[in-house]
Amino acid sequence: MFCLVYTSVANTDIGLQEIQRMLEKAQEFNRQNDITGCLLFFKGRFIQYIEGDETKIISLFERIKKDDRHTEVRLLSGNKIHNREFKDWQMAFEHLKSENSNLQYLKLLVSTFFENPENSLSPNPTSIEFWKATNLLLTTKYADKNA
Numbered sequence: 001m002f003c004l005v006y007t008s009v010a011n012t013d014i015g016l017q018e019i020q021r022m023l024e025k026a027q028e029f030n031r032q033n034d035i036t037g038c039l040l041f042f043k044g045r046f047i048q049y050i051e052g053d054e055t056k057i058i059s060l061f062e063r064i065k066k067d068d069r070h071t072e073v074r075l076l077s078g079n080k081i082h083n084r085e086f087k088d089w090q091m092a093f094e095h096l097k098s099e100n101s102n103l104q105y106l107k108l109l110v111s112t113f114f115e116n117p118e119n120s121l122s123p124n125p126t127s128i129e130f131w132k133a134t135n136l137l138l139t140t141k142y143a144d145k146n147a
């Protein structure tokens with residue numbers, strides 16, 4: 001198994017509704033291809049973590065790179081893995097905006113990473129620890145919502 005992380009800049013005319021529509025299609029494709037992961041949207045930029053069969057991940061990434069809904073697609077990391085981090089999510093999605101205070105920690109990590117990738121706080125999106133923290137925070141958030 002393989003995981004891959006990239007960042008990109010969303011096209012300015014893409015709205016949350018279009019992201020939502022794109023996500024529904026993506027989740028269906030991911031479900032059929034046993035791909036899981038997480039997509040974060042922060043100040044007009046995407047960070048995505050995808051995991052699954054290596055060949056499938058590479059070919060999905062090739063398609064994602066060509067998608068004209070974003071530009072400046074930059075690969076951050078690609079690693080072989082033994083276990084999934086997002087096994088229960090076809091593609092988790094979070095828009096990191098100012099209101100959701102329970103995700104302030106995540107926002108802090110993401111914003112320092114975008115401002116200064118070499119010298120950002122730890123963990124940052126290139127490391128698996130960052131995605132473990134993200135999973136924990138999103139799981140907690142949705143558990144609270146359903147409580």
Ligand SMILES: Cc1cc2nc3c(=O)[nH]c(=O)nc-3n(C[C@H](O)[C@H](O)[C@H](O)COP(=O)(O)O)c2cc1C
Nearest residue numbers: 022025026027029030046048063064067069070091
């Ligand atoms: C930020 C971003 C993340 C995406 N993530 C996925 C994904 O996880 N799975 C997926 O099938 N498509 C994803 N897509 C959509 C693909 O880029 C592409 O539109 C889709 O795979 C259909 O490809 P096709 O138009 O070549 O058939 C994503 C697009 C963007 C802009």
